[in-house]
Amino acid sequence: MSISLFAEIRPSRVLLAVLTGMAGLALASVSLVIWQSGMAVAVKALLWVAAACLIVLQLYRAWCKETRFCKLSIADSGSMILHEPAGAIHHAGLTVSLSPKSRLLPQLLSIFLIDEQGREHKLLILPDSVNPVVFRALKVSLMWISQHYVK
Known part of the structure; x- marks a missing residue:
């Protein structure tokens, strides 16, 4: 998988x-x-x-x-890139890592991402924020990353 x-x-x-x-x-x-x-x-x-x-x-x-429109890319290696809208401070994607403060609940993903400069980016994702299939896949991917990379 x-x-x-x-x-x-x-x-x-x-x-x-x-x-x-x-x-x-x-x-x-x-x-x-x-x-x-x-x-x-x-x-x-x-x-x-x-x-x-x-x-x-x-x-x-x-x-x-x-409320922020954003895009999150997760690679097979577990690295993540956060793409914020063009009007935001960062036009290109930010390489981020998952913080231990993140909470992955069945119907709510409270994600704290830390970029290379140490700034924290918060995402609150409910099932209506993404496609239902993507919500489940995102939760599984983040659970895998939290078990293998987050201390």
Whole structure:
């Protein structure tokens, strides 16, 4: 069996839904606290709008941070190359290695890659981020690499 693979990783819609749900719960909690206070209605409304804006801003920042189109190439030898989009700092592929902090769960791959300069690149891959066949192959390849190369 070969572990070589080329995966195009897209932003996850499931992650966006989860982040939106968490933002909704946070806004509902803030709403309960604000409306139970003894302040004037205008002040309550102003606080609620400010809280809603902050929560939406945090949702947007989290989504932008986690969503990157990238490509990951894995060779038979276990070497990996991370290709980031042309608008990013690195136009060419980066040679990276798998960090021990990476977690390979059945429905979630939380991958920490370290490049040659020691910088860390984080990838959060859910099953809807790649083709289902590629997701399974990527998980198997990363498990093999973690058992043979990660200390």
